Each structure stands twice: as C-alpha cells, then as structure tokens.
Amino acid sequence: MNKKEFAVIGLGRFGGSICKELSEEGMQVLAIDKDEDRVNGYKNIASHAVILDSTDEDALKEIGISNFEHVIVAIGENIQASILTTVILKDLGVRKVTVKAQNDYHEKILTKIGADKIVHPERDMGKRLAHNFISSNILDYLELSDDHSIAEVKAGMKMVGKSLIDLDIRARYGCNVVAIKQGRDINVSPRADALLKEDDVLIVIGADIDLSRFEKHLVIDD
Incomplete structure (x- = not known):
C-alpha cells in the first residue's frame, strides 16, 4: 500500500496531535509552522518539518504543497491566516483541504472559499x-454529519443476557448495530441470537434523535 502524503499547517495542540498520530500510523507527514521552536519539536516525529508562513503563496509553492494529497490547516487563533491559507491551498490545486474552525462564522467563510472538510475539535470533543x-457506558461518540452519528456503547444491565433479536434495536429505535467488540475481537456481522455479555461493546449508527432514545432506554442504567 502506498503511503499517503499529508501536510499539517499549525503545530499547536490540535495540529501537533494530528501530526503525531499520522506519523505513528506510518504516513508521510510534512509539519509546518512559522514558529521555530514548534517546528523543532516535530523534526524527529514528522517525515519533514519546515519553518514557513503559510500565508506566503511563493513559500508554499517552493515546498511543492500542491503535490500533497491532503493538507490540514490547524492554525490556532489567527482566523485571517487560516482563511488566507485555505484560499491559497485551493488556488494551488490541493486536492483535499481540511480546516479547523474557531466558530460558526469562521466555518461559513471556510465553506464559501472551498474548504473540503471543516472540523470543530473543541465542539466535537464537548459532544x-x-x-x-x-x-x-457511552464510551465514544463520533459525529458523521449534522444529524447522524456513530456511538460506541458498553452493554448495560438492560442488555446483558439478551440477544439482538430480543432487543430489536433497529425496529424499536431506528439504529443499526454494525459491530460488537468482545475484548480485542471485533465481530462486524454479529449473530442476532448471540447473548450479550457484560463487557461487550456495541458499535451503533443512526440519526442523533434515534441514538438519543436508544441510549436513554437501553444504555443508561437506572
């Protein structure tokens, strides 16, 4: 498998964690920041690390930014720099640009100028x-769209000893159990008649309103 090439612009807490995770997964990562100390901190983590002002179009051209499949703009408080960087990246033909938004106003502008994906790390972590x-019992919760999410839930006492047939989650709550984790094993096509155990973890997908009903009725122990 060919390694994907990523560039991460802005090495604060959010950008730095993305840079580190991608590098640990064996991806080729170019770490970019205009702060020398931050860049030095990632020289031994990323494939390459450069000191650069991302609002300088010539500097981005010089490092061949358009050759990267995916560029993540993780600039912190400087909304103007984030917007200008995004415009330059799209003008240079970068295929996929993901941008960290500071607020809803920032997101609206990023949408208008062609950002491919916009993330709100603080809001998403809050959710x-x-x-x-x-x-x-709700171990993780990931937003898939404005009104659909995927939840990772531990089998609550109302679920233990019952099967998926007994619980009838799809018919009652409109959610789908796409997998069941048992220890290190993940069963992506769980048997409908298998009894759930106390440490089982269900991966459930559905509309937020349906997931909320499912959680209130089955996941949350009284």
Whole structure:
C-alpha cells in the first residue's frame, strides 16, 4: 500500500496531535509552522518539518504543497491566516483541504472559499464528553454529519443476557448495530441470537434523535 502524503499547517495542540498520530500510523507527514521552536519539536516525529508562513503563496509553492494529497490547516487563533491559507491551498490545486474552525462564522467563510472538510475539535470533543458524562457506558461518540452519528456503547444491565433479536434495536429505535467488540475481537456481522455479555461493546449508527432514545432506554442504567 502506498503511503499517503499529508501536510499539517499549525503545530499547536490540535495540529501537533494530528501530526503525531499520522506519523505513528506510518504516513508521510510534512509539519509546518512559522514558529521555530514548534517546528523543532516535530523534526524527529514528522517525515519533514519546515519553518514557513503559510500565508506566503511563493513559500508554499517552493515546498511543492500542491503535490500533497491532503493538507490540514490547524492554525490556532489567527482566523485571517487560516482563511488566507485555505484560499491559497485551493488556488494551488490541493486536492483535499481540511480546516479547523474557531466558530460558526469562521466555518461559513471556510465553506464559501472551498474548504473540503471543516472540523470543530473543541465542539466535537464537548459532544463526546457530554455523552460520556450522561453514562459511563457511552464510551465514544463520533459525529458523521449534522444529524447522524456513530456511538460506541458498553452493554448495560438492560442488555446483558439478551440477544439482538430480543432487543430489536433497529425496529424499536431506528439504529443499526454494525459491530460488537468482545475484548480485542471485533465481530462486524454479529449473530442476532448471540447473548450479550457484560463487557461487550456495541458499535451503533443512526440519526442523533434515534441514538438519543436508544441510549436513554437501553444504555443508561437506572
């Protein structure tokens, strides 16, 4: 398998964590920031690390930014730099540009100028934490679109000892169980008649409103 080539612009907490994760997964990563100390911190983590002002179009051309399949703009508080960088990247023909948005206004502008994907790390993490606060059985929560998500839930006491047939999750709640994790094993086509055990983890996908009903009725233990 060919390694994908990524560039991460902005090596703050968010950009730095993306850079580190991609590198650990064996991807080719170019780490970019205008702060020398930050860049030096990633010289031994990323494939390459350069000091560069991403609002300088000539500098981006010089490093061949258009050759990268995916560029992540993770610039922190400087919304103007984030917007200008995104415009330059799209003008240079970068195939996929993902941008961190600071707020809804920032997102609207990024949408208008052609950002391919916009992320709100703080908002998304807030949603994940909120679901975890509701119940320790809700292990993870990932937004797929404005109104659909995927949840990773531990089998609650209302589910243990019952099968997927007994629970009838799809008919009752409109959600689909796409896999069941049992320890390190992941069963992507779980038997409908198999009884759920206490440590089983269900991967459930559905509309947010349906997932909410499912969680309230089956996941959250009284």
